[in-house]
Each structure stands twice: as C-alpha cells, then as structure tokens.
Amino acid sequence: MVRQVNLTGQPVAPGIALGPAFLLRRERKNVPHSTITEASVAGELERLDDAMERTRIDLRYNRRKATRTLGEIVARIFDAHLMIMDDEPTFDSIRDVIRTELVSAEYALYRSLESVARQFDAQKEDLFRDRAQDVRDVGRRILAHLTGAPTDTIGDLHEPAILIASELNPSDVLQMDPEKILGVATDAGGATSHTAILTRTLGVPSVVGLKEITTSCEPGNLVAINGNSGKVLIRPTAKQEEKYREKERHYHQFRDSLLDIRDKQAITKDGHQIELAANIELPDEAKRVVRAGGDGVGLYRTEYLVLAHGGIPSEEVQEKEYRRVAQMLQGRPLVIRTFDLGGDKAFPGAGIKPEANPFLGWRAIRVALDRPEMLLPQLRAILRASPEGNFRIMFPMIGNLEELIAVKAMLAQARAELDSEGVPYDKEIEVGIMVEVPSAALLAHRFAPHVDFFSIGTNDLVQFTLAVDRSNEQVADLHQPFHPAVLQLIDRTVRAGKEAGIWTGLCGELAGNPLATLLLVGLGLDELSTSPSVIPEIKKLILSSTLEESRALAAEALELGTVQEVRDLLLTTMKKRFRDMPIWFGDL
C-alpha cells in the first residue's frame, strides 16, 4: 500500500494542478573510473559521438521551443551550450583519454569536463564561474544519453507533469514550457524569489519552500498541488483525486468567466480608477499583459536582458528591445526600471562578485552609479526608444537623496548628448523611483519634489523593514507585507506623493495578492502592477467594490498592531465580501 504524503509550503503562483511527478535531479554525481579493453575503443568512441549528436539535437530542439514560447533572447541561453558542444579541442582530448587510458566514454567525459569546469570555478569573475555551470550542464546532458539514466533537465520533459526539484534557478524557469509543466513544487525558495516571480508570470501553479518534496516523492507519482493554499498531496487516493479535479474544473470555469472583463478598465463602483499594470521580465511578456487586459507595464525588470544575453547588452540592442516592448504595448504606459543587478540577480556576465550579504551590498543603483559605462548607454537607449511609446524611467533601490540627484545628473547627461547629436526623444518622459528601502519611504516627502512618481517595491521594502531575507525559506513566514510597520511606510509614501501632486504605484508581489486589493486601493495607491496572470482577478475585485469601503478598511487596518490582526481583518472582510467568487484569499 503506497503511502500518501501531505506537505504544506508557500503558495507562489495560483491554480490547481494534478499530474505525474517529474523530478529534476541536481546533485553533482561522480562517475566511477571504469576500464575497457583495447578492442572496445572504437565502439566507445562511437557511443560518445552518438551521445553528442543526440545532445545537439536536444539543445537545438530546446532552443527552438524557447524561441517560440519565450522569445529569441531567452533562447540564446542554449547557444552557450551549443558552443561548448562545438569546442573540438576539448572533445578531442576526451577521445584521447578513451584511447590511451582505456576508460569508458562516461568516465573520460566526466573527468575531462569536470577539469574544464574546475578551471572556470577557480576564476574570480562571475562570468567564468557561470561558464563552469554551463559546462557541467552540457556534461550532464551527454552523460544522460550515454547511460540512458533518467534525464534531469526541464527541456527533456515531453509529457505534461508536475516539476519537482530541490530548487530552481531563473534559467531553469526560462526553459519551462507552460504547456508541459502543469505545476511546480520545490524544497527551497520564498514567495518573492525571482524564480517564484517567473513561474507566476508564466501562470504555472507553484508551491515552494516544501523542504522535503524531493525526498517524499518518486518519479511518476501522482501529485496534486494547490498554488492557492500551498498544500501538496503526493499519491492521492481516488477520492482525493476526484476532489482535486473538481476544484481544478471550478477554478478554470471562474477564470474563463473573467474573460468578459478583459477590455474594461479597473474602476470601482463609485467611479475611482486604478491603473492596473503588469510586471514583466522579458520583452515578449508584454504580449501577455495586453492579452490579460492590463493597462500597461508598471515594472519592466530590464536586468533579465543581462541574463538572456550573458552580459550587458549594447545600447543598440537595448534600444531595439525597448522599442519592441513599446510596440507590443500599443501606446500603453511602459515603466522601464534601470538594471537592478546584484542581490539575487547577480546574473552571469553582470560582473557582480559573491558577497556575504548581497541584498545589502553592491546592488541596483549602487552598481549603476559606480559604472556610468553601463548606466549611461541604458539611459540613452531608453530615451532613444521613447518616441515609440509611452515611456517612464524608474530607478531601483534609491536610499538617499544624493543617489537620486546623481542618477538624475546622469539622465541629464544622456539627454544633453542626444540633444547635441540631434536624436529625438520624449522630452516629457516621466522619471520615478522605486520606494523599497525604508529610508526612502520615511523621507518620501523629500524625494517627491524630484520625481514624477513613486513605485513601492514591497518585496524589498518588507525584507529591509523587517530584516527578513526575501529568498530564505527558513524565514519565509516572517516576510510579511501585512506587518503594520510596512503598512505605515506605504501610507506615508502615498501621502507624501499626494501632497506633492505625484502618483504612487505598487509593484511588489503584494499588488498581485487578492487579499490586499481593497486595502491597497483604500490606502490611496494610484497604480498596481502585478503578474499578468493575476490581473483578471484583481480587476474583478476592483470592479466589484467601492473606494469608500476600501478606505474604511484601510483606515481600520492602519490602527492595528500585529500581522495577525491585519490578516484576520482582511481575511474576514474579503471572504465575506466576495464569498461567491472562487478567489483564494490566502497569503502570497
């Protein structure tokens, strides 16, 4: 009798999914030394060539698939892998090892590639260390073909399944085909890690921080995951399976009904309009925003271009990408945030060295100001692309006024250069800052005269206000946007914005949490920017409520002293108020 296992983790992307488990194995395995006879050398060489050819086919297939689903830039991640496959001297030396040492193709491949990877490991630059990971990835793929062992890359998944892994990195998620991955469940991870944000963007139900999912589940086991509640059920009984299927059906029916409001604007019943925008990481996601009925892009995380290109893209490439996004948005606003590198986004090629406390370290605006050769071309690229649409520029992680003044001076320099070159750009382009460091929220009234808008980044604001690492699952339950201290900072920022006559948005993950919608409207936010996949639900809530009731709710919440009190208030109010809708009012 197979045992059922119930686990609870952090729900990070809504939806119900049921399917066979696909386990992504990531441990680095040693391949044992094994010898062959002189007579089998030719056969061994042939096996190696065969496995290499099949790996090339896989990689090309994955590249094509990624181009289709996520766009050309992301697909280039696979070019790096194909380039390794074309490195003749390395593979010639593997063949020599087989011939001269009389060892198996598996062992020769493993030993040679591991030695190349270690040379990269030993380098100080990130770029080289990431190359080490690429080399190991390629090695794993070839080995899988040599041994016929279970494959361990997402690209190898051919049937729809639930992806189970100890952890995923952003490039894994970029390989995911949302039609094949029914859901994601991982041991590690927090709600605001970039991996979670990407799975939410793709609309794949996901639960992270399960701690023991990889050890509780065998490949092929039926797994039910609830991305609304965080519950995961391994090997459900027939009765439980039927219950999940019913929930899945109900949820899909409701989602289909939201199509009717797609083209409506988010206006409360008493006539107050909220700009309901979306966050994107990759240019092609702009299409999803339009499809979901979003008013525009409230946060374009341009640092993902660095990930996709394996380094900082040139001014020309950036201009092209920004224009492309603007074209897809057809005149809708586009808030471009300058590179937010560092922290958990020390992407390959970004030149960010490992640090003891990366979130508190050399990150975002600090990197940008230290590297005008990176920031200036980006600002020029944004300005040059600006006639193509409705652009806004936003700077990340501003913590003090000097930074804002310095970065605005860089912007003035970019403008002056374009003026003297006679290049046209939008002279009225709005300039704003992320309010995601407590010092910026506390001094919002000082910053307001210098900007056209604020956008509150609760993912970081919560981590810095509450001293809780946003990507550490050990403390994930302490990363609480409903903490009264956070609400006070949001309130303070919005008030400062209103007094100065500028608008304030919120682009942290809180904006996509239906439990928070009325609270945020009531606090006076003018814009909410969230994953395209949750726009329909949030819009439905705004259309079904009044500004008056939201204000009353926010005023009540601001009087409370604990997270529990705030959540209880919101849960009771929202569940009662919207009981006819299958919207999950849990906590993201």
Ligand code: PEP
């Ligand atoms: C935030 O910090 O809330 C935010 C939106 O930015 P990011 O998640 O990219 O750090």
Ligand code: MG
């Ligand atoms: Mg942030």
